[in-house]
Amino acid sequence: MEMSKASKQTTRHEESEHVQNPEPDQILSPRRSLELKQRKWWISVSLCLFLVLLGDSLVMLLLNFFYVQMKQDRREEYDQDLQYKGTWTQALIQNAAFPILIPLFFIFPKPKQNLETNNTSFLSLRLFFLYLSLGVLVAAHSKLFALGKLVSNYGIFSLISTTQLIFTAVLTAIINRFKFTRWIIISILLTIVIYVLGTPDFGGQPHDGEEFGYNIQAWLAFSATIAFSLSLCLIQLGFEKLQVKTKRYGNEKVFRMVLEMQICVAFVASVVCLVGLFASDEYKELKGDSKRFKKGETYYVLSLVGLALSWQVWAVGMIGLVHYVSGLFGDVVHMCASPFVALFVVLAFDFMDDVFSWPRIGALIGTVFALGSYFYTLHKRNKKKMAELKQSENNVEV
Numbered sequence: 001m002e003m004s005k006a007s008k009q010t011t012r013h014e015e016s017e018h019v020q021n022p023e024p025d026q027i028l029s030p031r032r033s034l035e036l037k038q039r040k041w042w043i044s045v046s047l048c049l050f051l052v053l054l055g056d057s058l059v060m061l062l063l064n065f066f067y068v069q070m071k072q073d074r075r076e077e078y079d080q081d082l083q084y085k086g087t088w089t090q091a092l093i094q095n096a097a098f099p100i101l102i103p104l105f106f107i108f109p110k111p112k113q114n115l116e117t118n119n120t121s122f123l124s125l126r127l128f129f130l131y132l133s134l135g136v137l138v139a140a141h142s143k144l145f146a147l148g149k150l151v152s153n154y155g156i157f158s159l160i161s162t163t164q165l166i167f168t169a170v171l172t173a174i175i176n177r178f179k180f181t182r183w184i185i186i187s188i189l190l191t192i193v194i195y196v197l198g199t200p201d202f203g204g205q206p207h208d209g210e211e212f213g214y215n216i217q218a219w220l221a222f223s224a225t226i227a228f229s230l231s232l233c234l235i236q237l238g239f240e241k242l243q244v245k246t247k248r249y250g251n252e253k254v255f256r257m258v259l260e261m262q263i264c265v266a267f268v269a270s271v272v273c274l275v276g277l278f279a280s281d282e283y284k285e286l287k288g289d290s291k292r293f294k295k296g297e298t299y300y301v302l303s304l305v306g307l308a309l310s311w312q313v314w315a316v317g318m319i320g321l322v323h324y325v326s327g328l329f330g331d332v333v334h335m336c337a338s339p340f341v342a343l344f345v346v347l348a349f350d351f352m353d354d355v356f357s358w359p360r361i362g363a364l365i366g367t368v369f370a371l372g373s374y375f376y377t378l379h380k381r382n383k384k385k386m387a388e389l390k391q392s393e394n395n396v397e398v
């Protein structure tokens with residue numbers, strides 16, 4: 001697209017201003033600047049990891065709280081009726097609290113737009129379609145996840161969910177041309193074992209006789225799993241190939257990108273879930289649930305609001321990990337959260353059937369090795385970048 005004379009002048013003016021007032025990073029030596037960048041990156045990764053653990057734990061605690069509120073005493077008398085019943089509602093809750101992120105989006109600093117790029121409207125259009133399709137995909141996995149949890153035996157559902165990491169690994173190899181290292185493979189294998197041993201129990205299961213056929217259960221869990229893995233890989237692709245290339249945020253990876261992705265995708269997903277909720281007449285059943293809540297309607301609404309906010313905490317952490325590291329790492333962290341979540345559920349609720357047994361303790365210890373092994377690869381990658389920079393500096397000096 002042709003640039004007008006006036007805009008060219010402004011651009012030149014801005015460019016000279018940019019040179020006269022360099023960014024703080026540009027004043028520093030390249031080595032110091034890379035060091036600072038890597039430190040900032042580690043802080044961002046640690047923060048996102050914490051958000052995923054926190055979100056995962058809060059979601060599971062609130063789901064169990066809901067279960068306890070609907071039932072007078074023990075959880076071992078499983079009853080599907082005591083879960084959040086509406087699956088469109090649950091899918092909506094998983095996405096609908098995104099507006100709380102909008103003020104955050106404006107609070108986070110906006111880096112200067114890169115002025116070299118001129119043909120970004122094409123990329124922005126593709127980004128728009130990516131957000132649209134990702135929103136539909138996220139709505140689909142949220143709905144299938146809720147449905148699978150409602151109609152399946154939770155143990156079987158969890159076991160099938162274990163394959164999630166395998167799907168993510170295969171899909172990311174194809175879609176993102178992901179390069180696996182020995183340490184990443186060790187981390188994946190450990191995470192699978194951790195997930196099998198450490199998944200938290202969940203009370204809201206159907207009675208044995210009431211379960212859907214195993215076929216349907218398996219298909220629901222598999223579909224949720226594949227849709228979830230696919231969404232992680234596509235989000236990574238969107239960051240790498242579209243969002244970074246539009247250069248609206250300069251050349252850097254910034255947290256604003258994470259918030260933009262989550263707000264746009266969750267908005268589309270919420271619209272899809274709302275349509276589903278009304279088209280299926282499910283909204284009519286909501287009143288019944290609130291009446292049965294032991295602590296009353298206010299707590300019922302508060303627990304739904306809490307659940308919706310917890311999902312946003314989780315989603316921002318997940319998308320942050322995809323942005324700063326990869327979809328595969330996001331999935332590893334999400335699955336490694338399971339023994340922590342199980343521990344919190346055991347500590348928070350006095351469920352007679354739920355103890356923090358040896359396999360779970362083993363799983364908890366295993367997370368240190370699984371995450372440590374992935375972190376080792378990341379540390380080596382950062383060190384390699386620093387070594388390359390030092391090498392090129394030495395070459396210039398010689």
Ligand SMILES: Nc1ncnc2[nH]cnc12
Pocket residue numbers: 141142143145161164224225228
């Ligand atoms: N909607 C979802 N949320 C969390 N984990 C999932 N795994 C598959 N679908 C999921």
